[in-house]
Amino acid sequence: MTYWIKFFGLSLALLIILLGCGPNNTPSTSPNTSPKIPSPVPQSITITAVGDFLMHMPVIKSAQLDDGSYDFKPIFTEVKTLLSSADLTIANLETRLAGKEMGYSGYPVFNCPEELALNMKELGIDVVATANNHSLDRGWVGITKTLDHLESAGLQVLGTYRNAEDAQRVFITKIKGINIGIMNYTENTNGIPLPEGREYAVNLLQSDKILKDIGQLRSSGADIIIAYLHFGTEYQRQPNEYQRKVAEELFVQGVDIILGDHVHVIQPMDLNYHSNASQDERKFVAYSLGNFISNQSWRYSNCGLIANMELVKESEKVTLKKVDYVPVWVDTYQSNGQKKYRVLPVQKAIKDFETKKDPLLTELDYKTMQQVWQDTTTLITDACPAISPRNINEASKI
Numbered sequence: 001m002t003y004w005i006k007f008f009g010l011s012l013a014l015l016i017i018l019l020g021c022g023p024n025n026t027p028s029t030s031p032n033t034s035p036k037i038p039s040p041v042p043q044s045i046t047i048t049a050v051g052d053f054l055m056h057m058p059v060i061k062s063a064q065l066d067d068g069s070y071d072f073k074p075i076f077t078e079v080k081t082l083l084s085s086a087d088l089t090i091a092n093l094e095t096r097l098a099g100k101e102m103g104y105s106g107y108p109v110f111n112c113p114e115e116l117a118l119n120m121k122e123l124g125i126d127v128v129a130t131a132n133n134h135s136l137d138r139g140w141v142g143i144t145k146t147l148d149h150l151e152s153a154g155l156q157v158l159g160t161y162r163n164a165e166d167a168q169r170v171f172i173t174k175i176k177g178i179n180i181g182i183m184n185y186t187e188n189t190n191g192i193p194l195p196e197g198r199e200y201a202v203n204l205l206q207s208d209k210i211l212k213d214i215g216q217l218r219s220s221g222a223d224i225i226i227a228y229l230h231f232g233t234e235y236q237r238q239p240n241e242y243q244r245k246v247a248e249e250l251f252v253q254g255v256d257i258i259l260g261d262h263v264h265v266i267q268p269m270d271l272n273y274h275s276n277a278s279q280d281e282r283k284f285v286a287y288s289l290g291n292f293i294s295n296q297s298w299r300y301s302n303c304g305l306i307a308n309m310e311l312v313k314e315s316e317k318v319t320l321k322k323v324d325y326v327p328v329w330v331d332t333y334q335s336n337g338q339k340k341y342r343v344l345p346v347q348k349a350i351k352d353f354e355t356k357k358d359p360l361l362t363e364l365d366y367k368t369m370q371q372v373w374q375d376t377t378t379l380i381t382d383a384c385p386a387i388s389p390r391n392i393n394e395a396s397k398i
Contacts, residue, residue: 183213
């Protein structure tokens, strides 16, 4: 009897051991212990922004082909990967795309060939801000036709609208689990009144409208709110009191990032911690990104910035982790007797000249780019030492 008891005891112990281990001798989970759920992997995205597409007639003429059509892509060849590599890229369109029948023109009343819309999409731009002081250059028809051409190219458009219903909606997009809300407003329309009965056509920089949009974006689940503002005093390299006041107020109301344009020169950036609801939150303002493309060839207006913002989502909280920038400069050269334009990343172009990789660059270009680099980095570093230009080696790989 004792023998059988010992036999069954040993057999039962062996069975427990076999059932309790897998093929890799890994202990099974206890029935009373819940399996450990791994923490979500942090998500990271990059948002890139550029300033004014200021389409003067010399720039337009440089893109005309023999058959009368237009191709602006060669202007942006050297910066295409810097824009297309981002998860979201935003730009300001400081012209109208109202159609050939209205006549193409530059300053003071802009109208550009509609081919620009598709070229912007091919460049890697996703969102186009259209609320600026030239929004009404071609009246109501200019508003609607510009929207038609941009949307037909697959671009998202902010700031101008066809009807009141569209004007009441806010823009929000989701990228890798991060909800990004974007708003666009202009300080003025060069004295041109809004169309009667269509006052919704252009987003003006008015507090009641902005506060309403912020509230709607937050209630719609926006993790980050970006305000793209057309404001400031033209050709002034420092923000005026109004710009600073607007930025401070928007930060208090819940905006996280402010991107500025209009003044046609670069103004400082600021990356700081702003107290909101007893919690310090990182905020970023670029008062002016300058000109991305234009015919303004003089010092300070012949250049602009590509601003890059890295956002990280971890444990359901989205934070602004890093900001950097790439200074760009507009080079002009002659090809078959025609003036041509191209936007160059300054640091890379300086190196290309020094290593003789770019035969189009002259000694004068080299000196100008060195000046642009010094002007830009000094301005930004003096205002906010925490923001540095993107490393040339990193920029050249993007």
